Amino acid sequence: MADKLIIFDTTLRDGEQSPGASMTKEEKLRIARQLERMKVDVIEAGFAASSNGDFGAIQAIASQVKDSVICSLARANDKDIARAAEALKPAERFRVHTFIATSALHMEKKLRMTPEQVYEQARLAVRFARQFTDDIEFSPEDGSRSDMDFLCRVLEAVIAEGATTINIPDTVGYAVPDGYAALIRQIRERVPNSDKAVFSVHCHNDLGMAVANSLAAVKLGGARQIECTVNGLGERAGNTSLEEVVMAVKTRRDYFGLEVGIDTTQIVPASKLVSQTTGFVVQPNKAVVGANAFAHASGIHQDGVLKARDTYEIMRAEDVGWSANKIVLGKLSGRNAFKQRLQELGVALDSEAELNAAFARFKELADRKAEIFDEDILSIVSQEASAAHDHETYRFVSLSQHSETGERPHAKVVFTVDGSETTGQAHGNGPVDATLHAIESRVNSGAELILYSVNAITAGTQAQGEVTVRLAKAGRIVNGVGTDLDIVAASAKAYIAALNKLDPSAEKLNPQRS
Numbered sequence: 364m365a366d367k368l369i370i371f372d373t374t375l376r377d378g379e380q381s382p383g384a385s386m387t388k389e390e391k392l393r394i395a396r397q398l399e400r401m402k403v404d405v406i407e408a409g410f411a412a413s414s415n416g417d418f419g420a421i422q423a424i425a426s427q428v429k430d431s432v433i434c435s436l437a438r439a440n441d442k443d444i445a446r447a448a449e450a451l452k453p454a455e456r457f458r459v460h461t462f463i464a465t466s467a468l469h470m471e472k473k474l475r476m477t478p479e480q481v482y483e484q485a486r487l488a489v490r491f492a493r494q495f496t497d498d499i500e501f502s503p504e505d506g507s508r509s510d511m512d513f514l515c516r517v518l519e520a521v522i523a524e525g526a527t528t529i530n531i532p533d534t535v536g537y538a539v540p541d542g543y544a545a546l547i548r549q550i551r552e553r554v555p556n557s558d559k560a561v562f563s564v565h566c567h568n569d570l571g572m573a574v575a576n577s578l579a580a581v582k583l584g585g586a587r588q589i590e591c592t593v594n595g596l597g598e599r600a601g602n603t604s605l606e607e608v609v610m611a612v613k614t615r616r617d618y619f620g621l622e623v624g625i626d627t628t629q630i631v632p633a634s635k636l637v638s639q640t641t642g643f644v645v646q647p648n649k650a651v652v653g654a655n656a657f658a659h660a661s662g663i664h665q666d667g668v669l670k671a672r673d674t675y676e677i678m679r680a681e682d683v684g685w686s687a688n689k690i691v692l693g694k695l696s697g698r699n700a701f702k703q704r705l706q707e708l709g710v711a712l713d714s715e716a717e718l719n720a721a722f723a724r725f726k727e728l729a730d731r732k733a734e735i736f737d738e739d740i741l742s743i744v745s746q747e748a749s750a751a752h753d754h755e756t757y758r759f760v761s762l763s764q765h766s767e768t769g770e771r772p773h774a775k776v777v778f779t780v781d782g783s784e785t786t787g788q789a790h791g792n793g794p795v796d797a798t799l800h801a802i803e804s805r806v807n808s809g810a811e812l813i814l815y816s817v818n819a820i821t822a823g824t825q826a827q828g829e830v831t832v833r834l835a836k837a838g839r840i841v842n843g844v845g846t847d848l849d850i851v852a853a854s855a856k857a858y859i860a861a862l863n864k865l866d867p868s869a870e871k872l873n874p875q876r877s
Contacts, residue, residue, distance in 0.1 A: 368581065368612055368621040369588035371563065372398050372605060373407040374637060375420075376436055378596035383814075383833045383842040384641040385864075388420040394593075395424040397636050399431050401629035403605075405458060407590075410436040411450040412443040418450045425454035432456045432498065439463035439488035448495035458498040458528075461488045465503035465514055478513055485517050489524040500528035502565065507533040507546060515553045522556045528588060529560045533576060536569025536600065540579035547584030563588035566603045568595060573603040578611055582619055593637040594645055594652065606630045606651040606683070614678050631684030632708065632741070639745040642831040642842030642857075644818045651683055692740070694729035698722050701740075708737060710744050728827075731848055736821045742829065742846050756781055756866045757806070757859045759845075762852050766794045774798040776855055780805070795854045802858055810834040810865055814842075817850060830857040834865055841865050 375391050378384065386394070391408065398406050408424040409417040425433045433454040435447035439461050451457035463474070463485050470476055476484070485501065492499045501521045503514055518529055531547060538546070547564065551557045564580040566573040573595070580586040595604035609627065612619045634652035638645050647654040657680040692704060701722050705712070712718045724743045729735055758779045766772035774797035775788045787805040791797030799812070814833035819826040828850040832843045841864035845856025 366587060366621050368619075368623050369404045369561065369563075370605065370609065370623060370625055371405040371407065371434075371588050371590045372403045372592065373565075373590055373602065374398070374592040374596055374605075375424075376407040376409050377565075377590075377598070377602055378592040378637075379641070380598040381596055381601070381641070381643065382598075382840040384596060384643060385841070386420075386640060388416065388423055390640050391420040392423050392427065394633075394636060394640060395428050397629065397633045398593075399428045400626065401633055402624050402626045403431050404624060405432045405434050405588075407434040407436060407460065412437060412446040418446065421447075421450040422453060425451050425457060429455050432458050434458040434460050434500070437461045437492075439484050441488075441491050444488060444492050444495070448492075451496075456498070457496060458500055459492045459496055460500040460502065460530075461492055462502035462504050462532075463488070464505050465509040465517055466505035467510060468508065469505045482513075482517055482520065486520045486524050489521045489526045493525040497525070497527065499526045500530055500563070501526040502530040502532050504532055505534045506531040507538045507543060508535070511546075511549065511553070515550060518550065519554045519556060522554065522560050527560055528563055529557075530563035530565050530588070530590060531580075531586075532565040533567060533573075534565075536567035536573065538566065538576050539570075539572060540575045541583075543576045544579040544583035547580045547586050551585050561588055562586045563590060564603075565590035567597065568600040568602060571600070573601070574607045574611070577603045577608055578619075581612075581621070593633050594643065594649070596637060596641065596643060604650070606634065610651050610678060610683065627682055628684045632710075633684075635738070635741055636745065639742060639829070639844060642833065642844045644816055644829075644831060651678075656680075657685060692725070692729070692735045693733070694726065696729070701725055704737075704740060705744065708741065710741070712744065728848075732825050732827070734823070734825065738820045739827060742820055742827060755863050757862050759852075759856045759859050760784065762798065762849075762855050764794045764798060764851055766797075772797045774801045774851070776801040778802065778805075778855075778859060794851045798851055798855050799858050802855065802862075806862060808834075808836065808862055808865065810836040810862070813840070815854075817853075820846065828853045830854045832857040832861045834858075834861045836865055839865065 379386055395406055408421040411418045411421050421435050433451055435451055437443035437447040437459055447459050463481055470481055489499055489501055564577045564586045566576045577589045589608050591603040591605040591608055593605050595601040609623055609625045612621050612623050631652055645652055721744050760777040762776050764774035771790045772794045773790050776798055777786050785805050787801040789797055789800035789804050791800050813835050816831045818829045820829050827846050827848055829846045830853040834841055841861050843857045843861025845853045845860055847853035
């Protein structure tokens with residue numbers, strides 16, 4: 364029988380360390396439910412000691428997600444570990460993941476600790492964690508750049524204290540496949556009690572090799588857990604992509620000889636949910652989940668696929684959750700049909716009120732757009748769920764703008780501030796510039812616009828535009844996402860969504876720092 368490869372998803376913890384990707388409790392809970400539908404083995408829900416908001420998000424996920432092991436990160440100290448255990452208490456199954464740096468560079472420059480002090484703290488942290496659970500993961504931060512003798516000594520000690528999973532992070536994405544696989548193999552051979560733990564890999568993509576390093580460590584090094592994120596989300600160049608390692612192992616089962624328990628038909632819905640929630644658009648040529656991943660432009664390729672799909676397709680689009688992009692509903696469709704389609708898409712709303720609000724948005728869109736696709740429905744639901752739960756100081760009401768060749772564009776935006784309607788007007792270099800300046804004329808946020816991007820949700824000139832706006836102020840970075848058939852209106856909605864996240868009274872989980 365093939366070995367089981369454990370999929371450890373850290374989208375909600377390491378993934379949200381991308382600048383602007385910080386999520387609210389409700390956003391984290393929605394993504395956690397989708398990860399559960401995808402049958403992820405372990406969900407790292409956050410870092411409980413980092414903030415009260417993150418503690419509450421982990422607690423909510425632990426209370427409501429039943430089919431996956433729920434995990435919280437904790438530094439190697441009693442306070443962090445106790446806080447993680449408290450947040451995880453409602454979970455049916457939970458894991459405490461504790462870490463401390465072991466490379467000479469990190470110990471000297473960051474921790475300002477001697478190797479002996481690090482050794483003792485690692486050992487005692489795992490011992491303390493045993494009071495709360497038998498499922499303990501230990502990570503030697505910057506493990507891929509640590510001294511081998513010292514690393515093995517630390518790992519032997521933490522396994523003896525009760526660590527059941529040993530994760531070797533390539534924290535700065537420095538490793539290469541052969542070397543990283545050899546590192547995992549040597550550790551397993553040199554640590555006397557290595558057979559008492561599952562070995563895990565956690566790779567960053569700074570050199571574009573996170574997936575290659577992870578798979579090499581599995582095939583050649585004997586690792587049996589991969590830590591990864593949906594869409595490869597993560598700080599700097601990101602983390603190992605969940606969708607890529609899962610489909611690599613499933614597609615090349617002949618090579619890897621491993622089983623994964625993931626429901627792959629939920630991969631694309633998870634990708635879209637994470638993208639819409641964080642505002643990080645998936646590049647079209649991204650493996651598995653990119654819009655062009657199963658597109659064939661070459662005539663030779665098209666001819667081959669029409670004759671036999673496996674001439675140019677090594678996996679089927681529908682196996683990872685791509686729909687046929689057919690029209691599913693129209694303006695004459697009723698509430699029951701809409702609800703049924705949500706169920707088919709694997710979407711669960713929290714209440715009848717949310718369903719009614721989402722259906723109202725659908726009917727409004729159907730009156731303006733003849734063809735409604737699955738992607739449109741997913742966008743509607745995502746936007747409605749955010750509106751229902753997220754703090755909103757500002758809310759978009761209406762927009763009028765005028766632009767003409769040779770004339771400076773002008774925009775007027777009506778929006779509410781804490782329920783009271785206000786109007787902003789401004790000129791700009793284009794209609795979008797004028798619109799954002801009109802909002803700022805009343806808000807005076809002082810935020811810096813550091814990213815503006817537009818993505819079409821579906822194909823065709825009637826496609827909804829999805830706009831992402833990233834704002835920075837006082838060291839905080841936030842993303843806002845807005846959708847509309849009118850790209851200028853979508854821009855206004857995205858900007859207002861970002862302002863709501865930037866507002867001091869908005870719930871903060873992990874405040875991002877630039």
